[in-house]
Amino acid sequence: MRLRALLAAALITITTAPAASAVAHGTDVPPGHFGFVAKLAMTKIPRPDGSTYSSFCTGALIAxxxxxxxxxxxxxxHRNRVSGKVPYPTTVTLGLVDEATESGIARKATEVLQAKENDIALLRLDTPVTTVTPLAPATTPPKIGQQLTLAGWGSLTSANPTPATHLQQGTVTVAKVEPTTLGVRGAAPEITTSACTYDSGAPYFTEDHLVAVEATGPGCPHAGIETTSRVDVLANWIESRAA
Structure with a gap:
């Protein structure tokens, strides 16, 4: 199993590259949609040998x-999850779908809180964002067969991954419900629609609620089961900390 945010760990820096899609075999998100989807850009991530590299994740504004x-x-x-002060410079950008034509809303992350139950974290921003409507975390369990929207800034493929410049979306179906995770499969536009490198943390959501976030899965694109972290099992923890 791979951790998508870290697949490019061998790179010391991310160099400029041609525009690439996100969410493998997805479609472009229209302008003005899903402003709550966050692109996380991290720099100076440490390696055991003392060198550093840059990487990306995706997230969702929930407050x-x-x-x-x-x-x-x-x-x-050593890849151990950390809480407290953000361990390396992290810029969070919201409110855009196309980096070529929009600047979005940029904030710095200051604190990270790790959940104990599953692979989820809360990230505090240095200044609140008041012009984007947050996506409310789900409080009830998802169901097998339920369809969810996935949106993310990941790469088109896990081979030679490139961070996206245009937000992508796709539809998945819940195939498995576990105590802290969901297994999902691609549904549209293709059965191989799937999260990819740099989609770690990407939201899976309904019209009203954030149901899960991307955790890990097979190399993308793929038609297998993707593992996501359930949000509803952390409803009380999220409410108590992100009020």
Whole structure:
């Protein structure tokens, strides 16, 4: 199993590259949609040998000053998840779908809180975002067969991954419900629609609620089961900390 935010760990820096899609075999998100989806850009991530590299994750605004994402995006040099002060510079950008034509709303992350139950973290922003409507975390369990929207800034493929410049979306179906995770499969536009590198923390949501966030899965694109972290099992924890 791979951690998508860390697949490019061999890179010391992310170099500029041609535009690439996100969410493998997905479609472009229209302008003005899903402003709550956050692109997380991290720099100076440490390695055991003392060198550093840059990487990306995705997340969702769930309160004016809080992003919900995957926990493994924030770790020490040995890949152990960390809480407290953000371990490396992290910029959070919201309110855009196309980096070529929009600037979005940029904030710095200051604190990360790791959940114990599953691979989820809360990220505090240095200044609240008041011009984007947050996506409310789900409080009830998802059901097998339920369809969810996935939106993310990941790569088109896990081979030679490139961070996206245009937000992508796709539809998945819940195939398995576990105590803290969901297994989902691609549904549209293709059965191989799936999360990819840099989609760690990407939201899976209904019209009204954030149901899960991306954790891990097979190399993308793929038609297998993707593992996501359930949000409803953390409803009380999220409410108590991201009020």
């Amino acid at each position: 004016p000053a809080w992003i919900l994402t995957t926990g493994h995006c924030f770790h020490d040099a």
